[in-house]
Amino acid sequence: MSAREVDVIIIGAGPVGENVADRTRAAGLETVLVERELVGGECSYWACMPSKALLGPGRLLAAARALPGVAEAVRGGLDVAAVLDRRDAFTSHWSDAGQVDWVEGIGAELVRGTGRIAGERTVEVTGETGEVTTLRARAAVVVATGSTALVPDIPGLADIAPWTSREATSAHTVPSRLTVVGGGVVATELASAFASLGSRVTMLVRHEVLGAFEPFARERVTEGLRAAGVDVRTGVDIRHVARTADGVHVTTGDGDIVSDEVLIATGRAPASGDVGLDSVGIAPGGALDVDDTMLVPGTDWLYGVGDVNGRAPLTHQGKYQARAAGDAIAARAAGRTPDDAPWGFGVATADHDAVPQVVFTDPEVAAVGHTAASAADKGRPVRVVDVGFSSVAGAALEGDRDQGAARLVIDRERDVVIGATFVGPAVAELVHAATIAIVGEVPVGRLWHAVPAYPTVSEIWLRLLEALGRPEA
Numbered sequence: 001m002s003a004r005e006v007d008v009i010i011i012g013a014g015p016v017g018e019n020v021a022d023r024t025r026a027a028g029l030e031t032v033l034v035e036r037e038l039v040g041g042e043c044s045y046w047a048c049m050p051s052k053a054l055l056g057p058g059r060l061l062a063a064a065r066a067l068p069g070v071a072e073a074v075r076g077g078l079d080v081a082a083v084l085d086r087r088d089a090f091t092s093h094w095s096d097a098g099q100v101d102w103v104e105g106i107g108a109e110l111v112r113g114t115g116r117i118a119g120e121r122t123v124e125v126t127g128e129t130g131e132v133t134t135l136r137a138r139a140a141v142v143v144a145t146g147s148t149a150l151v152p153d154i155p156g157l158a159d160i161a162p163w164t165s166r167e168a169t170s171a172h173t174v175p176s177r178l179t180v181v182g183g184g185v186v187a188t189e190l191a192s193a194f195a196s197l198g199s200r201v202t203m204l205v206r207h208e209v210l211g212a213f214e215p216f217a218r219e220r221v222t223e224g225l226r227a228a229g230v231d232v233r234t235g236v237d238i239r240h241v242a243r244t245a246d247g248v249h250v251t252t253g254d255g256d257i258v259s260d261e262v263l264i265a266t267g268r269a270p271a272s273g274d275v276g277l278d279s280v281g282i283a284p285g286g287a288l289d290v291d292d293t294m295l296v297p298g299t300d301w302l303y304g305v306g307d308v309n310g311r312a313p314l315t316h317q318g319k320y321q322a323r324a325a326g327d328a329i330a331a332r333a334a335g336r337t338p339d340d341a342p343w344g345f346g347v348a349t350a351d352h353d354a355v356p357q358v359v360f361t362d363p364e365v366a367a368v369g370h371t372a373a374s375a376a377d378k379g380r381p382v383r384v385v386d387v388g389f390s391s392v393a394g395a396a397l398e399g400d401r402d403q404g405a406a407r408l409v410i411d412r413e414r415d416v417v418i419g420a421t422f423v424g425p426a427v428a429e430l431v432h433a434a435t436i437a438i439v440g441e442v443p444v445g446r447l448w449h450a451v452p453a454y455p456t457v458s459e460i461w462l463r464l465l466e467a468l469g470r471p472e473a
């Protein structure tokens with residue numbers, strides 16, 4: 001069958017595929033998006049949006065309860081049905097009609113079905129009824145297929161049909177008892193959400209909670225989960241799982257935990273196993289190896305963007321990669337070399353050392369760049385400074401509870417910030433200032449001139465600088 005030619009074919013219309021299309025369309029390239037489920041991807045329907053819609057009400061209620069005068073006005077718990085309804089609205093009731101309109105609006109074409117690379121520059125799309133459309137790309141094929149939940153090979157687990165983040169974020173009933181396996185971001189966020197909705201939650205953590213974050217952040221999140229009623233157990237070894245009349249039994253070295261549902265939150269795997277990479281000599285299944293323009297080395301047409309390349313599996317970072325890749329594709333299609341020097345338009349340099357992330361637990365964690373441990377692993381000589389929010393008037397005004405703590409990691413030789421972590425009830429918005437300091441390589445001496453308004457929570461920056469010590473006048 002003859003192939004239809006277009007400029008760019010993007011397999012996967014999640015947030016990342018959509019953003020590549022936005023850039024290639026802006027450059028006037030004929031662009032096809034291939035999607036087998038919902039345009040908008042995991043983030044819109046089973047990840048970021050529904051999880052944050054489930055988390056917000058519980059955090060707000062806890063904040064209200066910590067503020068005398070407001071606490072007295074708050075009676076009872078959350079209205080679970082209203083929270084679930086609002087979550088449904090944020091997922092557009094799992095309809096992608098609005099996002100399809102957006103694709104049409106930018107002048108891209110949507111082809112529904114499963115995309116598979118079938119040799120150089122060629123993609124076969126198999127539709128729902130089995131019909132196959134063959135497309136050939138003049139400029140680029142972009143793999144933006146995201147990731148899927150990893151389910152460990154625990155005896156009995158497959159037989160009980162456990163929840164993954166998909167079932168948890170789209171649940172329409174709240175289990176009375178929920179066991180969460182894992183201690184990462186998905187586990188902590190969804191344990192918090194379901195505890196706030198009334199589940200009795202047990203977390204089974206193999207090592208420790210939020211292992212990749214600064215120890216003081218891990219400890220405070222663990223305390224916060226426990227204060228919210230979550231039974232957090234660390235160092236747990238799961239041996240077997242079975243469903244019986246009284247619920248699901250998870251057998252650990254320390255006995256059985258019985259619950260109504262088990263949520264597996266043990267990480268994600270790049271969705272690269274079934275996109276035809278083998279047809280062009282690339283081993284399927286792992287993270288797709290790419291350079292900083294997201295081009296697969298050894299090709300001049302194949303790109304891997306977003307979760308599938310494993311560089312920084314977060315929506316904002318994938319969209320950043322998408323903007324770089326889209327601009328690099330457009331430049332190459334026009335016969336130009338993309339601006340591919342570090343921090344150029346066609347590269348995702350920030351993936352290496354300046355990835356921000358917020359964990360929306362209570363307290364929240366907002367971090368960017370290095371932790372003290374990751375800097376040490378890279379042999380970077382650093383100074384570390386720690387400050388509590390108790391010294392910040394703006395934070396104290398937020399409520400009568402522990403307002404958290406912050407850490408800066410400073411490169412001792414260059415005297416610039418290379419890492420920041422904030423933990424506290426409302427620290428999410430603090431992280432962008434730290435990202436700018438890192439990406440802009442702002443000298444610490446200059447930061448003294450970035451004056452935080454009084455009395456805001458941002459005065460933590462002043463406290464951190466004071467703790468570092470003002471350079472000699």
Ligand SMILES: Cc1cc2nc3c(=O)[nH]c(=O)nc-3n(C[C@H](O)[C@H](O)[C@H](O)COP(=O)(O)OP(=O)(O)OC[C@H]3O[C@@H](n4cnc5c(N)ncnc54)[C@H](O)[C@@H]3O)c2cc1C
Pocket residue numbers: 011012013014015016017034035036037038039040041042043046047048049051052113114115116144145146147165169186271274275305306307308313314315316317318
């Ligand atoms: C519970 C949870 C909460 C999260 N919360 C956040 C958060 O708050 N903030 C944040 O930044 N990140 C968050 N993430 C991570 C975020 O969801 C991902 O980083 C993001 O969705 C990646 O976007 P993507 O476009 O690369 O992949 P996806 O969103 O996974 O989209 C890939 C798309 O490709 C399609 N596809 C796959 N294979 C094919 C094929 N062969 N043919 C056609 N289509 C195909 C899929 O159907 C899907 O629509 C969360 C993740 C989880 C699991």
Ligand SMILES: NC(=O)c1ccc[n+]([C@@H]2O[C@H](COP(=O)([O-])OP(=O)(O)OC[C@H]3O[C@@H](n4cnc5c(N)ncnc54)[C@H](O)[C@@H]3O)[C@@H](O)[C@H]2O)c1
Pocket residue numbers: 152153181182183184185186187189205206207208210211265266267268313314357358359360
């Ligand atoms: N707010 C956010 O930005 C946000 C929210 C959710 C998810 N995400 C992203 O989604 C991705 C996936 O998150 P995640 O929490 O699934 O992964 P993760 O890698 O953060 O955590 C996985 C957890 O599972 C544990 N684990 C792994 N294998 C296990 C096993 N066999 N038995 C028991 N425990 C095991 C690990 O020790 C770890 O605690 C991450 O990259 C994360 O950044 C981001």
